[in-house]
Amino acid sequence: MQNVTIVICNYNYGRFLAKAIDSALEQDYPATQVLVIDDGSTDGSREIIESYGGRVKALYKQNGGQVSAYNDAVNMLETEFVILLDSDDLLYGHAVSNVMRVFESGNFVKVQFRLDVIDPAGKPSGTYVPHSAAPSDCGSPLRQGWLYPSPPASGNAYRTSALKKIFPVPEADINRYGADFYAIYGVALLGAVATIPESLGAYRVHRTENSGIDFANSESNDKAPKALTKRWAILRQMARARLGIELPLSFHDFSLEKAHFCSAVYQAPFTKRWRWVSRQSHSYFRSIVGNPFWSYKKKIGTLALSSLCLLPFSALSDFAVRYIANPLARRRF
Template sequence: MPKAADPNPEKPMPAPEISVLINNYNYGRYVARAIDSALSQQGPSFEVIVVDDGSTDGSRQVIAAYGPAVRAVFQRNQGQAAAMNAAVAASRGAILCFLDADDWFMPGKLAAVARAFADDPDLGLVYHRLQPTANDDALKGPPVPRSLCQGDLAPRMARTAGVWPFPMTSALSVRRKAWDRVGAIPLRFRISADAWLVGAIPFMFRVAALPQALGGYRIHDNTWHRAEDDAPMLRRRMAHWQATVEELNAFLAARGLGWRLDMADHFPHRVAASRLRPLGLAERMRLFLRGLRFAGEPHMLRRGRDALRTLRLRQTADAT
């Protein structure tokens, strides 16, 4: 089994093939599993960078206990984007594999990602499915995302305000040259910074999807995914989607790319807005027909299922 690259700057070493970049904030009870899952990988050479974003629990002690096996960066709290940017700045690998501290990699993850990038030099982003799991390791449904998209995604994303069935942070790997071309994550993404990676990179580089579940995604109270969203959460999601489209449009304009995103095409935003107010039958039908045409879900049966759900939308109880 290969060892993680020695981070001691006094011992010059060739750059590793992969940098595993773990961002952590107050996940001291979880971060050891994330680090261990990275250090146990076999195949390509790699290094492990852990950025602690100003945790106030015992995270720093857990991370420091790994000594030279990881490169630790401790910074004041600035949000997930700042933590991920700091991890990239501290890394040397040609491939950047991101990992949230409450998730973990499964065996073979780094080898599979390295093969995918080697097979197609034009890829900027490789992703895989994640297995949702409870704190007791009980499985919470099938691997996500259910639908996979790959190749040139820009035309599809231009029709959907950037929406596609993208995965979470811990499934994302980025070629460093793609990161350098696109630029660091805007600091306004204090949470859900993965929205920038899956939004900007596909407009400039091809994407590959691996069908395996190569990581675990922990379901707990601090995640976006809930059985039922209340009104404050719906508003947070809507604000996040709006901010993402604003940042992506600024990015596309600054690079002279012809694409422009329109919030009117963002079907999840329309659905969320509809749950915050009473909805008449005519409006439900219009939303249903829009859902049937929404290219953000490429799988026709799942698209139809999502559209049908709009006919049964209930106003969120605390929407007023």
């Protein structure tokens, strides 16, 4: 039986931290170790971690951001397999066992799985992420600039030897967060990715303002495009320097394009919606029509919903935007 480490990266999430640690310690896979990286919390998180005594290994560091925490975590890893769990998320008790069965069935660099979406109080939303499955060969479309469907950070298990070829990631003021971006997409350049088509954990969503068009914890719709663009540029530099892989200058990602779509047409006047579709929507529709991971049915459905923003009825247009942008908004209909 091979050892696995669950790394929990935490910053001021003391109100959720114990549940995350408990979910890691309660795994039914005996060879599971737990490492907590506390990134300079000031909310009492340290006392919570220390209450577990020798059941967990811990690193208390000065605040440096998520990239810094991931760098330290990967550097400390002594097991060949790892799950990087956010401290506000949860793993179900059979997660590691299921992941390891897949790792043992093939030479995968990453195994990903669905996460049920829960609200800040832990109440299930009735939906999960991601909604599209990734192919085993994610590297080929990635080399063409297509970001493949992946769960958030907590829904990914990695082969440590692959992660160590990607990390450490440069730590800069503009690159403090989004460390999972480099793990998720960098590792896929090194080998096959497997997908488990069931939920093995829970992803906690905190931000649901703007009537439900936001579906992210770290960045709003106006900040996400800029952040992703910077991360892609850094990943390109790393891939060239460390792996000898040349990635394209730009990338394609529906999540990015729908952020532009939401910002442009949600609660916008009829004329503004038409103007955006006629002049600025090329990349958005390309991310749908050319998407190598989507079925024809999903493409047609998304195009049909998107076209509702061209109707003069603002309520119908806003409904379509909410439905496309945020799975949490769908449960009300």
